[in-house]
Every structure is written in C-alpha cells, then in structure tokens.
Amino acid sequence: MRLVTYASPTGDDRVGLVVGDQVHGLEPGVSLLDLLDAGTLAAAAEQTPSEMLPLAGLTLRAPLQPRAIRDCTGYLQHLRNCQGAADSPVDERNHQFPAFYFSNPAAVVGPYDDVAIPPGSEQFDYELEIAAVIGRTGSNIPLDEAESHIAGYMLLGDWSARDLQINEMELGLGPAKGKDGATTLGPMLVTPDEIEPYRSRNAFDLGMTGYVNGELVSEGRWDTIDWGFPDMITYTSRGTTLRPGDVIGSGTVPTGCLYEHFAKDPAGFRGWLRHGDEVRLVVERLGEIRQRVVAGAKPQPLSSGY
Structure with a gap:
C-alpha cells in the first residue's frame, strides 16, 4: 500500500x-x-x-506527525566524505553501533511546503535520507524481529543549518538549533511489501537523487547503507520503548548534502541554499519531495548578562 x-x-x-x-x-x-x-x-x-x-493537484501533508524522531548514522561513507571540512577522522565507535540524535517532531513539514532558513544561519543545507516508521510497540527488540516492527518507509529531508550546528556541537551536546527548524516527511508511506522485490544486501536496491534548481547534486543508492534499519531498530529500542508512529532516520546517503561537496572541494563549492532555491529529493518507489527555500526570521537577541 x-x-x-x-x-x-x-x-x-x-x-x-x-x-x-x-x-x-x-x-x-x-x-x-x-x-x-x-x-x-x-x-x-x-x-x-x-x-x-x-492524486495530481492534491495538497499533500506530511503522512503523519511522529511521536519521536531518531536520526541514525547509517551511511559511514557520508561521515568520511564530511571529515575534511570537520577536520576529524570517523570515530571507530561508528563501526560498533548506529549512533543517533533526537530531532524535533514539532518541526515536521509536508513534502511540498516552503522551508525557512533558520534564524541567524548563512550555511543552510539539505540531507537526503530514508525514514522507517514504527508500526507496533517494542522494547529491546531482537535483530531478527526488527523489520516486523516497520509499518513502512518514506523520504526524510533533514534540513541543517551547518554554521549553527558546528558552533553548538563544539560544546559536546550534539546537534540542536542546527537541526531544529524543519524535517520533511513524505510524500507517502510505502508499506514494505511494495519494495520487497528490490531487496539487496541489508536494504533495497533503489536510487536516491537530489537536485538544487534542477541541477543534480546528490546521487546514491539505498543499499550502500552500512547500518540497516534492523540494526537501527534493535539499537534504538535498547532499554526503552519504540511506539507506533516513531520515525527512524537512515542518515544521509553519500553525496546527499551540500556539506559533503564543500568538504571535498571548498574552492569549487556551489554555495549554500539561499532564498528562492528549489530542492527536489527523489527515492525510487518512494516518490519525491519538492520544496522552496525561503528567508527566515531574524534571531531574537538574548540577554547580555553573560
């Protein structure tokens, strides 16, 4: 379905x-x-x-408003591609478990909604990802049962204010305002049986592409993922409960964001997203999201007491 x-x-x-x-x-x-x-x-x-x-002409919302969003680091090559700009090697612990951060369920937007640049950011970026939606409750889920907890899949557009993210992550608390502005889910929930014929390795042999103003910027495949969704579900359910409607993000497919291109070739970098840019993200069999970037609000000043 x-x-x-x-x-x-x-x-x-x-x-x-x-x-x-x-x-x-x-x-x-x-x-x-x-x-x-x-x-x-x-x-x-x-x-x-x-x-x-x-279907043509309908206004589509996000398929659901999730209870929780955990975004994992499924693609280790994405981390390797970013390490030049971050000036740090990929931590060996990324080979031991699929690390994740919590994103903001209140910031979920639909597949064709405008996306505002977060206040104070001048380095706005997209990330091309897959979301798995949990369909039934589970805790400490065994690996061989993990896929049975997936109700379906959809695209996930992880919008990132890179300058805010890098500044705050130096404090050691992980991404916060850098990932707080918007997360796109859509355009539809696709049940696992729809893509079963494409099963490959620990995922599915489906192409993933990203475009900015019609220019192909990102191109990868789902089945190049290192930590598949079964591992992510088993890990994220350790000592806690996953509930129906929780979303697990795959992490960014290699080349699936502007930051990687900046890291690999700063001199030839095309630039960050600006007001008026159109971003289109596509995953075979899951559909596409298409969104316009718009100017955001100015940051409200904090107190000067510190």
Missing part, C-alpha cells in the same frame, strides 16, 4: 490510499497515527472510500 495524508475539498485532512493515479479517501477524523495505534493499517485497503480524487 501507499498512503498519503491530504487536504480534502471538504476542508479537513484525511488519510488516503493511492491507487494508480487516484486517491481513495478514508473516513474523516482518522489520522495515519490513529491507524497505526489501532493496528488497522492493513485493513485500510478494504475500506469503502469516503471520496475518490485524482
């Missing part, structure tokens, strides 16, 4: 099942998170549509 959340002509947001080029709207008042909580996602295909609309 492929499911979207869309703005219905009746004025509310609804979950819809994508069938060809049509959307079969489900009953109003039920969110994708509600379906996951109730364990009725699979039954959505059997429901009588409340409305049937062409």
Whole structure:
C-alpha cells in the first residue's frame, strides 16, 4: 500500500490510499497515527472510500506527525566524505553501533511546503535520507524481529543549518538549533511489501537523487547503507520503548548534502541554499519531495548578562 495524508475539498485532512493515479479517501477524523495505534493499517485497503480524487493537484501533508524522531548514522561513507571540512577522522565507535540524535517532531513539514532558513544561519543545507516508521510497540527488540516492527518507509529531508550546528556541537551536546527548524516527511508511506522485490544486501536496491534548481547534486543508492534499519531498530529500542508512529532516520546517503561537496572541494563549492532555491529529493518507489527555500526570521537577541 501507499498512503498519503491530504487536504480534502471538504476542508479537513484525511488519510488516503493511492491507487494508480487516484486517491481513495478514508473516513474523516482518522489520522495515519490513529491507524497505526489501532493496528488497522492493513485493513485500510478494504475500506469503502469516503471520496475518490485524482492524486495530481492534491495538497499533500506530511503522512503523519511522529511521536519521536531518531536520526541514525547509517551511511559511514557520508561521515568520511564530511571529515575534511570537520577536520576529524570517523570515530571507530561508528563501526560498533548506529549512533543517533533526537530531532524535533514539532518541526515536521509536508513534502511540498516552503522551508525557512533558520534564524541567524548563512550555511543552510539539505540531507537526503530514508525514514522507517514504527508500526507496533517494542522494547529491546531482537535483530531478527526488527523489520516486523516497520509499518513502512518514506523520504526524510533533514534540513541543517551547518554554521549553527558546528558552533553548538563544539560544546559536546550534539546537534540542536542546527537541526531544529524543519524535517520533511513524505510524500507517502510505502508499506514494505511494495519494495520487497528490490531487496539487496541489508536494504533495497533503489536510487536516491537530489537536485538544487534542477541541477543534480546528490546521487546514491539505498543499499550502500552500512547500518540497516534492523540494526537501527534493535539499537534504538535498547532499554526503552519504540511506539507506533516513531520515525527512524537512515542518515544521509553519500553525496546527499551540500556539506559533503564543500568538504571535498571548498574552492569549487556551489554555495549554500539561499532564498528562492528549489530542492527536489527523489527515492525510487518512494516518490519525491519538492520544496522552496525561503528567508527566515531574524534571531531574537538574548540577554547580555553573560
């Protein structure tokens, strides 16, 4: 199944099942998170549509508003590509577990929404990633059971204010305001059976591309990932509980952000994202997100007492 959340002509947001080029709207008042909580996602295909609309032209929201977002470092080559600018080697501990940080669920935006540059940032960037959505509760999940907890996959656009991120990470607390502005999820939730024929290594043989103003900037493949989602789920569930609607991010596919290009060739770097730029991120079988970068607010001053 492929499911979207869309703005219905009746004025509310609804979950819809994508069938060809049509959307079969489900009953109003039920969110994708509600379906996951109730364990009725699979039954959505059997429901009588409340409305049937062409997919083209619909306003799509983020498929769901997640309870939590954990973004992992699945692609170690991404870290290697960045190390030149960061002037630090890849820590050996990245080979021992898929490190992650918590992102901001309140900052989730839809697949075609404008994205504002965070206040005070002059080095705005995108990151091309995959999201796995947890479909059922689990704690201390064994590796051989981890995939059974995945309800589906979608694109994840991790928007990053690199100057803010680097400045605050020197304090040793991880990314905070540098990743706080926006996270894109969409355009649809794709259930695992839809991409099973493409299984390869510890992921799926599907292309991932990113464009800025029509220029191809990022190009990679999902199955080059080092830590697959089963490892991520097993690790992130240690000593805690993953809930339906939690999102696990894959980390950035190699070449999947501007920072990598800056690190590899500062003199030939194309520059950071600016007001008016259009970013398009595509993953085969999962769809695409397309967003315009807009100017953000000015940072409000802090007290001068320190």
